[in-house]
Amino acid sequence: MPTSSESFVRIVGGHVTSAVVYNTPSIRIESFRRNVAGRVQWHFKQPELALFMYGRGARNLHGRMDGRPFDQTFDGKLALYPAGMEFDAEFRVTTNRSEYTAVFFDPAFVAERFPCSAAVPRLGFDCRMIALGLQELCGEAGSDDDIFAMMAEGWAIQTLAALRRLNETPADASHRGGLTPSNLRRIREFVEANLGKSIVLADLAALAGVSTRHFIRAFSESTGKTPHQYVIARRIDQAKCLLADDRHSLTDIALAIGFSHSQHFASAFKKHTGVCPSHFRAAMQ
Incomplete structure (x- = not known):
């Protein structure tokens, strides 16, 4: 209209x-x-x-x-x-x-x-980075939870940085570097302690004492993964441990590792492992 x-x-x-x-x-x-x-x-x-x-x-x-x-x-x-x-x-x-x-x-x-x-x-x-990232983001857009919001914020920061880079001359490009070992350890400890909660990029950047934009770049250089990819991978690893105990329902596991509902958890788990959670659990019995 x-x-x-x-x-x-x-x-x-x-x-x-x-x-x-x-x-x-x-x-x-x-x-x-x-x-x-x-x-x-x-x-x-x-x-x-x-x-x-x-x-x-x-x-x-x-x-x-x-x-x-x-x-x-x-x-x-x-x-x-x-x-x-x-x-x-x-x-x-x-x-x-x-x-x-x-x-x-x-x-x-x-x-x-x-x-x-x-x-x-x-x-x-x-x-390519902007386009592929937006396509991936749109694929996750039906998931109304903190993970999608985190993905959106990360994509937005990377996109704005890429747009700024397009306007720079080679001499403008700043030195790139990863996180210090102590900062990386602090980030990993925080993620492990908060897998079941909302993890926000700004909080991770604050722990490292850098801007959010610099944190995304530095974290990726240190780990080979974006912050979002790292958090998801750790949540999936934790899910594998919880699936070994059949006293935990899939819904309970999803909530325990930060997913808002079991369907989103199942989709993310299959995307990263190739099998759905129930089949993974059955194979462990």
Whole structure:
């Protein structure tokens, strides 16, 4: 439905056939499918930084960007629209259906971590890390729990860092390094003690005494895994131990290791081990 105000405009042509929205403290994800034909009107202005990933349909965008004419062919499937920038334009499409996912970053989240890092529009670019991460995130989006929120926050930080890196020259690149042994030990001890609770990136970074963005990079260099991947792996290892005792139900195990429901636990367990929890338990008997 077309909507507009002084700071918000969203007028899009075509007919929506599917719309899904997921909210987290750091980002909001909106996925759409639209029936379209040839040319699609697009009048857009948001108070939030917006990243779009186009699945099919979008080939060219032309019109006015903050009143200035532009014409951009989409060589890649990603587009970054800065907060407050107005686009009054038209998409040229090559199919009768358009699919895209839009991610809107919480302004306070962006300002706190990456001030002025993503103020330049980028239309039709590619970044494998951003695209694959967003696809993985959308695959987890039905899980309304702390793990999904943690994944969303981690992806958002990595994406903002990648966007900033795209704007840097080689001389701008800062030195990279992992966590100190004492910090890594402190992080591991904290994770082990809190597997059944919500584990937030900001808390892990605070334990290491670094920014969240630096923590993600340093932790990955030290362990070969992102913080999210590490936490999930430890939860799965703990689940294997608990599954050896048939007095624990799958629901009890899921809750004990930080999953909000047994279905999400079963899905994560099978993804990491290749078998569902019940089959794993049966094989241990």
